[in-house]
Amino acid sequence: MAEVKTAPRNKVPLGQKAAFGAGHLINNLIPGLLGVFVFILKTEAFGMDPALAGLIVGIPRLFDAITDPVMGYVSDNTSSKYGRRRPYIFIGAIFTGIVFAILWQVNENNTEMFNFWYLLIFSILLIFGNTIFSTPLIALGYEMTSDYKERTRLMSFANTIGQLAWMLVPFLYLLLPNKDLFSDTPAAVRTIALIAGAIIILLGVLPAFFCRGIDSSNMEGREDITFKSVLNSMGKIFQGIKLVLKNKPFVKLCVATFLVFNGYQIVAEFGLFIIAFYLFNGDFGEAGLWMTLFPAVTAAFTAFIAIPIINWMANKWGKKNAFIYATAISIIGYTLKWWGFDPDNVYMIFLPIPLMAFGMGCLFTLMMSMTADVCDLDELENGMPRKEGTFGAIYWWMIKVGQGIALVTSGFILKGLGYDSEASTQTASAIMGMRITDIALPVITAALAIWVMWKYSLSEERAREIKAELVERRGEL
Template identity: 60%
Template sequence: MKNYVTPVRDRVPLGQKAAFGAGHLVLNLLPGALGVFMFFLLTAFGMDPFLAGLLGGLPRIFDALTDPIMGFISDNTKSKWGRRRPYIFVGAILSGILFAVLWQMDPNESQNYNFWYFLIMSMVFLIGNTMFATPLVGLGYEMTSDYNERTRLMAFSQTIGQIAWMIVPWFWVIIADPTIFETQAIGVRKLSIIVGIACIILGVLPALFCKGIDSAHMENRKEISFKTLFSNLIDLFKSIAQVAKNKPFLKLCGATFLVFNGFQMVAAFSVYIIVFYMYNGSYADAGTWPAWFSTVTALVTAFAVIPIVTIIANKFGKRQAFIISTALSIVGYILKWWAFDVNNPYLIFMPIPFMAFGLGGLFTLMMSMTADVCDLDELENGMPRKEGTFGAIYWWMVKLGQALALVLGGAVLKFVGFDGNAAQQTAETMTSLRLADVIIPSITAGLAIVVMWSYSLSESRAKKIKEQLIERRGEL
């Protein structure tokens, strides 16, 4: 296997990789910007921390319900432009427009009004975003059938996607700077429009330039129409049931749920710790340290972690690469306890080379392994291939867990006594917050390693499955 060379027909051209990566930049930019702007729900719009947590979590439960429906629709769509590309094109435009509209709130309105405006518009925005994101993920699974090229494609797209995380942290600085925007609320409203426009421009590129599997002669696809709505729902549940029986895929979902959502639950805590623990609540003194913390994390992830994980995966296998990268991330989480020192602020960068292996390895490997799982499903259940459904169920798990994580994150802030309106926090509050910042992601990452320890879809098995599928289809 070490001397294996990917056939030319299974290689994805650089231009298509770049276009697919642009789509992933949008997939990262929208939630990244959303996460930053959510902070200003407290400071700019006066939202209670627990209500802000609900606004972060409740819409994602709704979003998680729409993903499998969109996956099923794109799996069974018949068009001259393919199964995924029309939805990606329209969804990118809707995502950009609706994201900008979502943040056009007025701080002078009541908390109750802004809560319901944001909640309703979040659900509308997420419908458009699902139309973009779910088919894009499915498209990536079918762009190549090669075990190693899948990892390289996902690594390339994840590297480009990290550009979003190099940019997004500076939104904190830009919005809070009174020399740029008169108020934080104005900053949020105007910057959301810029983000929306960028997402439209970048989001349509995969629809224009990427090529998926040739589906012209794909068998057993269902008719998608209002007349077949009831039968489609039955078929959707059957597809979900088949996916749920796929044991390797369930392990991928379980591990992702643990790693990503353990991280997500405490994602904003580092900012609070820098501002309120290191600099006693002074945003002026904290300066750009929170932004640099996130930006350096993204740089290390893009240009060190993802290439290293790709090399490990190609040499030792994807399961082993996941276990190694997740174990390294736990080291990083533990080191955070000693990283926040006002006397030496550069220590905040100490855990990053280890911690970055968590998410950097996770999505590079999990998306590649999900593509392998789609082959296994075709072998066991036949056509049509269900990349869209697998992608939707996978991200359903991510979003459902993220919804829980955001709600629990708000609850943790409330539990430790964090007050967003207070100029300073108590010593007890900050100690409890720092402990949560270390313990929560370390435990969830450790549980993920346990889940993946018995993952069975190895490189040799994946290649045997591919050979069987080629023989079944009558391909040369």
């Protein structure tokens, strides 16, 4: 089809893109920090059983199955002079920051089970706060522009800023054991958690102040939101979920996201263990720099090279094709890790990064843009109110469940492979098992995701037809 230029009214100002990106940075910072701190729990610093450490972040995800859809429903039906989303983003950022700081004030001298229950209870509270923050934030991004290509540009910009978290968090592997800065690693965890809590609050409130969604003042079909009405509307909430899950393009997006994200996240820490125990024989002092550089350089390449290329691919060949091509490229990258982790030449560690980066780079850039298109399709088929909150809740729930499953599963896999959290070195069979799993799992899940998306039907031409029908029906929002 002929190229259609974005109308000025549909372009998102740079300041709003930056504020939305700040929210994405927080959404990445929280799981990034959790990943590092849970990794520390499994080392000699705390010596926690890896299976227990995984359950600490895995069990709270079960609560998301209820809280995320409820928050999506509440956000969709809210009426206030500040909009449907922004009040919750503001409150959620503050609550999340405070809980995160308290969560990691944990002492290594406590019993293992005391620390387990302390961390589990506050992790559940953290999930609750993050739901209040992230569900409306994602929904807000879906409605900041109605233009097919501007949605991809917005998500590309936000995802680039979000990658800053993954560039910076790995440097904690150097900071945490630094005896010149902290008395010991557990003390470092407690201090960093306090600083992180403040950052979550300061950056998390920016979308609430600066981002603008659609004008919902004339939107029909919304419910009055009170605590009692929400409890009485649980049937309507799950009816809305059923409608969303009947949307075949959206289900494909969710399944593909679950596959790619889970495959990557389950083995995310395996690479760090392989660096420490395969390349440096358990010497964390020597391995620390490389444990930092590998994920940090991957994030930098994702942000500044892969995402701009993916954005170009989406504009040139469409979002579905861009996803398929980028995911196929990442499969080659994952395979190259077999030769990249070489004890005789540690610099080979950078070999797979340029191709691996396309996997996660395309995921949130394209899938969130495509979910915004799906929201238009839902309005066309099911009418008002628009359900960006419900779509965002279910999509983000898939991501958070993926994080939880990944952290739980990785702990059990490590244990099954023979990893010993209290040992300074690991057996050859445990290391070999980690190396094989580190490559095979993301390759398989990425290939399955390509298969799922192969017949995705919502093209640019169809998306523009849907938008035109909606504008004719109810005017511009």
